[in-house]
Structure formats: structure tokens, C-alpha cells
Amino acid sequence: MTKRILGIDPGLLHTGWAIIESAGSTRKYIASGVILPKKTGELAERLAIIFNGVTELCKKFEPDEASMEITFVNKNPQTTLILGHARAAAMVAISVQNIPVFEYEPNRIKKILTGGGHADKTAVDKMVRILLPGANPKTPDESDAIAIALAHANTTQLQRFIS
Amino acid sequence: MTKRILGIDPGLLHTGWAIIESAGSTRKYIASGVILPKKTGELAERLAIIFNGVTELCKKFEPDEASMEITFVNKNPQTTLILGHARAAAMVAISVQNIPVFEYEPNRIKKILTGGGHADKTAVDKMVRILLPGANPKTPDESDAIAIALAHANTTQLQRFIS
Numbered sequence: 001m002t003k004r005i006l007g008i009d010p011g012l013l014h015t016g017w018a019i020i021e022s023a024g025s026t027r028k029y030i031a032s033g034v035i036l037p038k039k040t041g042e043l044a045e046r047l048a049i050i051f052n053g054v055t056e057l058c059k060k061f062e063p064d065e066a067s068m069e070i071t072f073v074n075k076n077p078q079t080t081l082i083l084g085h086a087r088a089a090a091m092v093a094i095s096v097q098n099i100p101v102f103e104y105e106p107n108r109i110k111k112i113l114t115g116g117g118h119a120d121k122t123a124v125d126k127m128v129r130i131l132l133p134g135a136n137p138k139t140p141d142e143s144d145a146i147a148i149a150l151a152h153a154n155t156t157q158l159q160r161f162i163s
Numbered sequence: 164m165t166k167r168i169l170g171i172d173p174g175l176l177h178t179g180w181a182i183i184e185s186a187g188s189t190r191k192y193i194a195s196g197v198i199l200p201k202k203t204g205e206l207a208e209r210l211a212i213i214f215n216g217v218t219e220l221c222k223k224f225e226p227d228e229a230s231m232e233i234t235f236v237n238k239n240p241q242t243t244l245i246l247g248h249a250r251a252a253a254m255v256a257i258s259v260q261n262i263p264v265f266e267y268e269p270n271r272i273k274k275i276l277t278g279g280g281h282a283d284k285t286a287v288d289k290m291v292r293i294l295l296p297g298a299n300p301k302t303p304d305e306s307d308a309i310a311i312a313l314a315h316a317n318t319t320q321l322q323r324f325i326s
Contacts, residue, residue, distance in 0.1 A: 042263075042264065043254070043264075043266070044254045044255070044257065044258035044263075044264035045258060047251055047254055047255045047258060048255055048258040048259045050255075051255045051258075051259055052259060071244060072241075073240040073241050073243075073244055077236040077240035077243065077244075078235075078236055080240065080244055081234065081236055081240075081243055081244060081247045082247075084244045084245075084247035084248050084251065085247050085248075085250065085251035085254070086251075087248065087251075088210055088247065088248035088249075088250075088251035088252050088255075089251050089252075089255045091206070091207050091210055091248070092207070092210045092211055092213075092214045092251075092252045092255065092256075094207065095205075095207035095208060095210060095211040095214075096211045096214055096215060100205075100207075101205065101206075101207035103206070
């Protein structure tokens with residue numbers, strides 16, 4: 001059974017996205033890109049750009065499932081709070097269309113793709129290109145979104161294998 | 164000119180809301196209540212309940228403007244991060260309908276209503292009932308939502324007076 005997965009790497013400046021197809025052990029690159037809310041302007045308007053962008057992606061590509069990173073509070077809690085807003089805007093756009101959203105810890109995504117939980121962005125990007133021929137991400141956000149989609153595909157394949 | 168204002172006090176368990184009308188120095192209570200996402204379940208689904216609830220309010224009451232508190236990171240940053248998700252779900256529901264969202268610091272709202280920036284919930288609730296005959300909030304979230312709407316009405320009235 002072929003499953004279409006939407007990977008999202010949310011951010012108030014750049015929200016990376018990727019669509020891949022997964023069937024058994026086969027992965028196929030469909031599309032990827034970045035939603036760019038304007039740099040200035042009210043928070044509410046910028047969230048609306050993310051929401052509308054993700055809504056459009058769901059309508060255009062009709063993914064079966066979506067995958068996102070879990071956000072943890074880091075050294076700058078105020079920045080994390082704003083990231084949480086961007087994340088929620090993307091998440092709710094998917095959820096209101098009844099597409100299930102799966103959440104993964106960042107280290108788990110890195111581990112699934114590279115074997116190590118602390119791989120840097122370059123290592124993740126390299127694995128994305130190896131695992132998904134045709135993918136040519138132009139920014140780290142796009143690369144991360146593909147990684148998030150791939151991690152979900154590999155996790156659910158594994159779960160099917162075990163059960 | 165009569166202006167209809169939507170006040171929102173977001174939360175993942177209880178999202179308070181209020182609709183008031185403001186014309187010059189007159190304030191009129193229209194409606195208020197609480198959106199209650201289910202206590203268990205995926206974050207994405209709970210955010211969708213808040214989003215759908217606020218969307219419905221906007222369609223039913225057609226507010227001209229909306230008012231919300233600014234969230235700051237408090238002693239528990241992880242809780243604040245989750246609150247940020249609920250806040251964004253409500254905010255984006257308003258914003259995608261092209262209703263402007265005004266944001267106020269919590270202390271400013273208290274000061275506008277009670278004269279003091281550190282008033283407790285009981286003092287805010289008391290002022291809400293004095294300033295807005297007809298309002299009979301049943302929970303603190305509902306009372307706060309009315310306070311947030313009232314603070315916006317009073318601020319914009321003041322701004323018109325100054326300019």
C-alpha cells in the first residue's frame with residue numbers, strides 16, 4: 001500500500017515542507033519547499049500565512065499522514081514559545097483536515113536516518129539525498145522536512161514488521 | 164460607530180471567549196463561554212477543537228476586532244510552550260478570517276480594568292460584572308476573556324480621544 005507523507009519543519013521565518021511516498025521499503029520523492037511568512041508584520045498575520053500554506057499543500061497533495069518534530073524548550077524559552085506558535089499553526093492546518101499528525105523527538109529522527117541521535121544538519125542532509133533519489137533540498141528547513149517525513153515512513157514500516 | 168470585539172483567553176483545557184459591543188463609552192455584553200477540548204487525545208486534535216470553536220464564533224458573531232493576552236514564559240517553560248500552541252490555534256482561526264488581532268500584556272489588561280497591574284482573578288471578575296451589566300461569567304477563563312475584550316474597547320476609545 002502506498003502512503004503519502006507530509007513532513008513539516010515549522011518556523012516563523014521559514015517553514016520547510018516535503019511530500020514523499022512510501023510503499024514497503026520503497027520511498028519516492030514527490031515535492032518539497034519552504035513557506036516564507038513575511039519577516040515583519042503582526043504575529044497573527046504571519047501565522048495565517050503558515051496555516052494557509054500548509055492548508056494548500058494538504059489540498060494539493062492529499063497526504064495520508066503528517067510528521068513533525070516535538071519541540072522542547074531550549075536555552076531561549078521566549079524563542080521556543082514563538083516557534084510553538086508556528087508549529088501549532090501548521091499542526092492545526094493539517095488536523096482540521098482530519099489528517100493524523102505523528103510527532104517525533106528530534107534525536108529520534110536523526111537516529112533513524114543517520115544511526116546517531118546527535119548528527120548535524122550536514123549529515124542529515126547527506127542521508128536525505130542518499131535515501132531519497134530526486135530530492136535536492138535547497139535549504140536546511142527543506143532538508144529537515146524531508147528527514148521528518150522519511151523518519152515517519154521508516155518508523156511505521158518497522159512497526160508493521162514487528163506487529 | 165458600534166464595534167464588535169471578540170476576547171479570547173486561550174488554554175488547552177479551557178479556552179474562554181467573549182463577545183462585547185463597544186460604541187463610544189458604552190459597552191454591551193453579547194455572549195461568552197468556554198471552548199472545552201477533550202482532556203485526553205493528541206495535541207493536534209485538541210488544537211483542531213480550539214480552531215474550529217473559534218472559527219464558529221467568528222462566523223456566528225462576526226466580530227470586527229479580536230483581543231488576546233501576550234504570553235510570557237513563566238516558571239514552567241514547557242507549560243508555556245503548550246499554552247503557546249493553544250494561543251496560536253485560536254489566533255490563526257481569527258486571522259485567516261481577516262479579523263485583526265490586538266495583543267495586550269496581562270498587567271496592562273488588569274491595570275485598564277482595575278487600576279492596578281497586579282489585581283487577582285477575583286478583583287478582575289468583580290470589575291467585569293460592574294463594567295458590563297448582563298455579564299455573568301461562570302469560570303475564570305470566561306471572566307478573563309470578557310476582561311480582555313473590555314480592555315481592548317477601553318484602549319481604542321482612549322486612542323481615538325487622544326488622536
